[in-house]
Amino acid sequence: MTDRLRRTGLVVLTAVLAALVVPLPSAAAQQSGRLRVDLDQLLPRVVDAAAQAITVTGRITNTGDRNVEQIEARLQRGAVLDTESALRGALNDPQKTDAVNRPQVSSTFQPISDRLDPGESAEFSISVPLGADRGALKLDRPGVYPVALNFNGDPEFGRTERVGALSTLLPVLSVPGGGAVPPPAAPSRLTVLWPLVDDRPRRVQTPLDGTPPVFSDDGLSSSVSGGRLFNLVDAVQRAARSNAAVLRSLCFAVDPDLLESVQVMTTGYRVRTADGRLVDGSGGRAAQLWLDRVKELTRGQCVVALPYADADLAALSRAGATTLQADALDVAALVETALGTKPLAGVVWPETGTLDARTLGDLAKLRRTTVLVDSGKLRDTSGAAPYRLGDNLNAVPHDQLIANSLSPRTTGDDSGVKTSSVQNGLATLVFRAAFQAVPGQVELVAPPRRWNASGAELTVFLQAIESLEAQGYLDTLGLQSLVDGAEQGQAGGVDYSAADTAAELPSSAVAAVAQVDAMQRELTSTVLFEDDTQLVQPDALVQPLRAGLIRASSAAWRSTPERAGAATNEVSNQMSALLSQVTVTDPGRPLSLASADSPIPVYITNWLPVKVQARINLGSTPGLKPEQQIVVQIPAKASLPRYLPAEVTRSGRFSVDIWLTTEQGTRLGGTSRVELNSTSYGSITLAVTFLAAGVLVLLVGLRLFRRIRARRTAGTAVTDQL
Secondary structure, three states, X not given: OHHHHHHHHHHHHHHHHHHHHOOOHHHHHHHOOOEEEEEEEEEOOOEOOOOOEEEEEEXXXXXXXXXXXXXXXEEEEOOOOOOHHHHHHHHHOHHHOOOOOOOOEEOOOEEEEEEEOOOOEEEEEEEEEOOOOOOOOOOOOOEEEEEEEEEEEEEOOOOOEEEEEEEEEEEEOEEOOEEEOOOOOOOEEEEEEEEEOOOOOOEEEOOOOOOOOEEOOOHHHHHHHHOXXXXXXXXXXXXXXXXXXXXXXXXXXXXXXXXXXXXXXXXXXXEEOOOOOXXXXXXXXXXXXXXXXXXXXXXXXXXXXXXXHHEOHXXXXXXXXXXXXXXXXXXXXXXXXXXXXXXXXXXXXXOOOOXXXXXXXXXXXXXXXXXXXXXXXXXXXXEOOOEEXXXXXXXXXXXXXXXXXXXXXXXXXXXXXEEOHHHHHHHXXXXXXXXXXXXXXXXXXXXXXXXXXXXXXXXXXXXXXHHHHXXXXXXXXXXXXXXXXXXXXXXXXXXXXXXXXXHOOOHHHHHHHHHHHHHHHHHHHHHEEXXXXXOOOHHHHHHHHHXXXXXXXXXXXXXXXXXXXXXXXXXXXXXXHHHOOEEEEOOOOOEEEOOOOOOEEEEEEEOOOOEEEEEEEEOOOOOEEEOOOEEEEEOOOEEEEEEEOEEEOOOEEEEEEXXXXXXXXXXXXXXXXXXXXXXXXXXXXXXXXXXXXXXXXXXXXXXXXXXXXXXXXXXXXXXXXX
């Protein structure tokens, strides 16, 4: 019994020690992902007969809290992805591809760095043959392969583990030693949307006094001088220098608010600092250079105008703010003025590739509309694009698979597996054009709205499109031919899920926008009028506020609705400042009323350059009965005396509040308190006085009558006694 207990205890102790020494698989997974992997270059992007090896270069950065030693890397590949569903799976969850977990082929590990401390970075370059040799990738047939660049290392206090990885897709058109995919007889026709959209609206004020506009920050200056927006323009310009034909495959999707903001930067602007100060912006020259380059690239090219400030059309429609929605879409003249090129008429590219039925109906009421929709959201289609959705409404689908592949993503855990979105986009494009080719099919490519790929990656993307076209796998197609062409197919509708609804700007944010919008529309319809002496249109005063309100409804605020609320408050405060320029002037001294029906003098001042129609309101004051609903028109840049009919019902000193509103009750300016002195009697006081006097006279007469009667009675009694 004792020996058995001793043996049992030894087994338990051994198990405990093993558990302490060997980490659990889940713990190992949590420890991985210590390195961030940034891809600089991958050559070739598309493997053809001329390729002999694949080379990957980039940079690794230690993002953990421990140093990592003996870092090495190898290239791994999985099996060919033959179906669209397999391709989608690799895109949606790169951590689960067999290239990462169960590689079919792996190269040998190559040393990268002896040691990386936390925060340190190191460049890497790894080259692997493609043939059947030992240590090569052994590509045995054409197709799209999942490929992973796997980094191993020894973290401090740990053992060798995977510390980072980059997963991507590698399209192969031919393999070493034979096996190639010939170009189709009728290649796919390609159009690529090239979005020029700022990260978010930045203008917060456009003053009416001629002072420079105010921006929330100077981020736009950084973006156009060497950042994201610079890269998007520079990549196209570089590609066009080597082959101008590349422009035929592009359609520039531009935000009119961005063009307008860059334009005003060229003439001077101010930036609001974190502590509320205003400083001069520094990006005027960079803005002019960027705008000139955009004008050059878009001259005679396809241009699609996004809604002003990329307004959330679905949220505005749901809030009933259709007038604001229409203003956001009425931007063709603005784009043509900025670029010298007319945008395609009636084309709408929704933020998430879909719109609800109500919004689609609102758009169809405005004009003939073509919606660029996510192909996965378009249901019950027959025929070819453009598809008829309803009266005055067509749809042209963009490829959901390619759009999904171009969106960068990382895994949700700490595995550190990153993807190369541009490379994945090229792989799915090759898959459509070479491995799933349908004669004459149309491929509309819609990258992320605010595409943040590096300049080098964007250049590679355009070069690859040029190469595929030269080899006969693709042909260019102008989007205008699709938009203006006759309807060729029919669609049953567009799906709009609960997730799509939840992604909109919240109803609370849009309700505030709609409320301010209603007040603005009231100003131009019943309050502000052109004055013959100034010749200023009321729209000139309200339009900057409406533009600010559209910016407050931008889809850029979907993930940060509190910023939409702040933008709405900004516009509301500016409108209050505008309305405060029409007010009642305080006389500064008590006013004396000479009689019970003396009018109350007030002085109304209008500093606006337009005529204003307003209603004068008097507060409730005991002893005063003013006339209500007094409407006046105040000339532009003028002060107007007005005498308000009123009846005084008592004497003495009292005060009355006077203010102006629109006829619907919107306040104009502040409230003025007027002090009144009245030495007269009102009608009620006089009536009471006269009544009292009459009663007094009656009582006196009655007393005299009694006295006279008493005397007469006494005289009669004396006569009788005699």
